[in-house]
Amino acid sequence: xxxxxxxxxxxxxxxxxxxxxxxxxxxxxxxxxxxxxxxxxxxxxxxxxxxxxxxxxxxxxxxxxxxxxxxxxxxxxxxxxxxxxxxxxxxxxxxxxxxxxxxxxxxxxxxxxxxxxxxxxxxxxxxxxxxxxx
Amino acid sequence: xxxxxxxxxxxxxxxxxxxxxxxxxxxxxxxxxxxxxxxxxxxxxxxxxxxxxxxxxxxxxxxx
Numbered sequence: 001x002x003x004x005x006x007x008x009x010x011x012x013x014x015x016x017x018x019x020x021x022x023x024x025x026x027x028x029x030x031x032x033x034x035x036x037x038x039x040x041x042x043x044x045x046x047x048x049x050x051x052x053x054x055x056x057x058x059x060x061x062x063x064x065x066x067x068x069x070x071x072x073x074x075x076x077x078x079x080x081x082x083x084x085x086x087x088x089x090x091x092x093x094x095x096x097x098x099x100x101x102x103x104x105x106x107x108x109x110x111x112x113x114x115x116x117x118x119x120x121x122x123x124x125x126x127x128x129x130x131x132x133x134x
Numbered sequence: 135x136x137x138x139x140x141x142x143x144x145x146x147x148x149x150x151x152x153x154x155x156x157x158x159x160x161x162x163x164x165x166x167x168x169x170x171x172x173x174x175x176x177x178x179x180x181x182x183x184x185x186x187x188x189x190x191x192x193x194x195x196x197x198x
Contacts, residue, residue: 073158078172134171
């Protein structure tokens with residue numbers, strides 16, 4: 001999850017950054033452990049629950065972001081909305097276009113890259129939106 | 135919209151950060167209002183007017 005470029009001085013933004021970093025670190029560590037487990041025991045009946053463990057810190061990340069958005073002031077919310085709209089519409093455009101090109105022979109796009117693309121565009125969108133009000 | 139927020143803030147010798155804290159918004163939001171890049175909502179405009187002891191129409195005027 002990207003940090004919100006728009007909200008450096010929001011009350012509690014340091015706490016937000018600490019919490020979101022904790023969620024990202026938790027996700028990364030549990031993901032690496034889960035992948036290591038899957039490689040060592042590819043036929044284990046535990047492979048599904050083990051691969052779901054990284055979802056727990058990811059849910060925590062969602063809660064942290066939503067709480068932070070609720071704590072924003074009105075301009076920060078506007079910037080954030082513009083950033084999210086930028087990310088959402090561009091992700092739809094890119095994935096639809098990719099889907100069409102897949103039929104023409106482009107390799108299949110793994111779904112995990114859709115989330116990565118959206119998060120990257122979210123950061124860029126927030127940066128661009130925040131720049132307009134500086 | 136034009137506004138006199140910067141002048142009124144300067145009269146009180148408040149920094150943008152001080153005014154932002156009193157308003158419960160970020161310093162960037164105060165700066166965006168002062169530079170006319172963002173027109174505040176009515177509740178925020180009323181809060182500004184109350185803090186700066188001015189009527190809203192004295193603080194904000196439509197661009198001609």
